[in-house]
Amino acid sequence: MDINKIFGSFDSSSNNGWVPRGYDYVDSRSLPTIDENHPRYLVKMFWKLILNHLVYSKELINFFGSADSSIPINEIEYVGEKMLYSKAYGYISQIDIEDDYHQKILKENKQKELLKAYNFAINFYESEEEYEKCAFLKKQLDFVKSSS
Numbered sequence: 001m002d003i004n005k006i007f008g009s010f011d012s013s014s015n016n017g018w019v020p021r022g023y024d025y026v027d028s029r030s031l032p033t034i035d036e037n038h039p040r041y042l043v044k045m046f047w048k049l050i051l052n053h054l055v056y057s058k059e060l061i062n063f064f065g066s067a068d069s070s071i072p073i074n075e076i077e078y079v080g081e082k083m084l085y086s087k088a089y090g091y092i093s094q095i096d097i098e099d100d101y102h103q104k105i106l107k108e109n110k111q112k113e114l115l116k117a118y119n120f121a122i123n124f125y126e127s128e129e130e131y132e133k134c135a136f137l138k139k140q141l142d143f144v145k146s147s148s
Contacts, residue, residue, distance in 0.1 A: 039095055039105040046092040047109075047117035053084045054120070085124045087131060088117070097143055106140065107147040114144060 035041060061077055096102050118141040125133040 035095070040100075040108070041103045042094050043105055043109050043114065046088045046121075047114045049084060049088040049091070050117040050120050051113055055074045055079075057081075081124065082128075086122060088121060089125075089137075092121075092140065093136065095140065097140055103147070104141070106144050110144050110147055115141065118144070 059078070060080070061073055095106065097106075110126060118137055122134050122137045122141070125131070125137065
């Protein structure tokens with residue numbers, strides 16, 4: 001195996017600047033910009049983080065447990081959950097239930113996934129005895145449930 005041939009294949013001078021791309025290539029300049037402060041983004045990140053965590057957390061814990069048996073699995077689970085719910089709460093806490101536009105976004109996202117995410121977050125913060133966060137989440141959850 002010739003290491004120069006391997007790294008030479010990445011040399012742009014050998015192909016005169018032409019880079020072959022697949023049929024599904026999309027130039028990043030043509031993609032829409034994402035406003036990470038938009039209420040729609042904040043709401044979706046909240047429920048995506050929580051629901052994806054429910055799906056992938058066991059696989060991740062098993063991976064770390066099998067990689068190093070000296071790592072206490074229950075501590076990894078707890079720290080992972082704490083970080084996840086903190087990040088998710090950081091997103092949803094930027095939603096102002098009194099703002100008309102934020103209310104519109106919450107009404108648009110009235111889905112069982114969002115309701116589940118609120119319930120999981122409330123249960124987590126109840127177990128942590130962070131009742132001010134529970135109250136905030138419950139107020140939003142009640143609004144989403146009551147909206148038509």
